[in-house]
Amino acid sequence: MNILKEALPGVHPGKALDVGTRFGEFAVRLAEAMPEGSEVIGIDNDASAAEKAREKFAEKGLLFQQMDAAAMDYPDETFEVVALSNTLHHIEDYGKVLSEMLRVLKPGGFLVLNEMYRDGQDAAQQVHEAQHTLEAKLDCILGGYQRRTWKRKEIIEIFRGLPLRDMTFTDFHEEAVYDAKLEAKNRKLAEEVEKISGQPEYQTLKQEALDIQARCRENGIRRCTQLLCVGRK
Numbered sequence: 001m002n003i004l005k006e007a008l009p010g011v012h013p014g015k016a017l018d019v020g021t022r023f024g025e026f027a028v029r030l031a032e033a034m035p036e037g038s039e040v041i042g043i044d045n046d047a048s049a050a051e052k053a054r055e056k057f058a059e060k061g062l063l064f065q066q067m068d069a070a071a072m073d074y075p076d077e078t079f080e081v082v083a084l085s086n087t088l089h090h091i092e093d094y095g096k097v098l099s100e101m102l103r104v105l106k107p108g109g110f111l112v113l114n115e116m117y118r119d120g121q122d123a124a125q126q127v128h129e130a131q132h133t134l135e136a137k138l139d140c141i142l143g144g145y146q147r148r149t150w151k152r153k154e155i156i157e158i159f160r161g162l163p164l165r166d167m168t169f170t171d172f173h174e175e176a177v178y179d180a181k182l183e184a185k186n187r188k189l190a191e192e193v194e195k196i197s198g199q200p201e202y203q204t205l206k207q208e209a210l211d212i213q214a215r216c217r218e219n220g221i222r223r224c225t226q227l228l229c230v231g232r233k
């Protein structure tokens with residue numbers, strides 16, 4: 001079952017936009033959910049991510065561009081669908097990005113927010129949550145921005161604050177392929193902390209990494225459940 005397709009009933013063929021696309025994985029899902037004759041574009045403000053997405057998926061007919069989601073180049077009311085997947089917690093001023101997404105969305109079009117959350121997770125998923133939180137701390141120390149993921153009800157509150165109708169909320173789990181990737185990342189977690197060696201947080205975060213690796217050996221690791229929020233403009 002294509003959960004995304006189910007969540008876009010009666011969507012018109014046309015343009016669809018995946019914001020914060022990174023390597024384009026969600027853009028591909030969006031392309032699979034859109035009717036024939038549609039065009040899917042992924043944007044990311046990181047030029048190297050957009051380039052990698054292009055290398056991976058351009059032959060599928062998807063287009064990838066480098067662009068800041070807080071100030072998009074597109075005219076008002078361009079897209080039938082505008083999506084943001086697992087990116088909200090990477091954006092400090094996310095209100096600005098959500099307003100831009102609404103601006104470029106056509107009236108009657110679908111706004112999609114897909115976001116993993118941290119509460120109600122089993123032991124293996126809690127290992128993913130801990131790993132993700134540690135990665136977010138490292139990212140912030142190294143000059144990036146990433147907050148800890150929200151609780152399920154907090155994501156719903158953010159989404160309910162948007163001027164949309166016919167809202168739906170669907171929980172879903174990624175396929176196992178992501179868990180193998182997470183396990184590989186887990187094996188390198190303590191090494192990742194070396195990037196901040198010499199910084200005041202180093203010792204604490206090194207210990208945190210070793211503890212998370214021990215928990216992974218005991219419980220395994222599984223991607224946190226995601227909440228797919230959809231509403232119409």
Ligand SMILES: C[S@@+](CC[C@H](N)C(=O)[O-])C[C@H]1O[C@@H](n2cnc3c(N)ncnc32)[C@H](O)[C@@H]1O
Pocket residue numbers: 019020021022023025026043044045046049067068069070084085086087090091
């Ligand atoms: C966790 S990744 C996205 C994952 C991907 N959407 C998925 O679901 O597999 C977050 C991405 O958001 C991008 N990003 C962060 N702030 C952005 C902004 N203001 N404009 C565009 N992209 C942004 C980052 O460069 C990063 O590639």
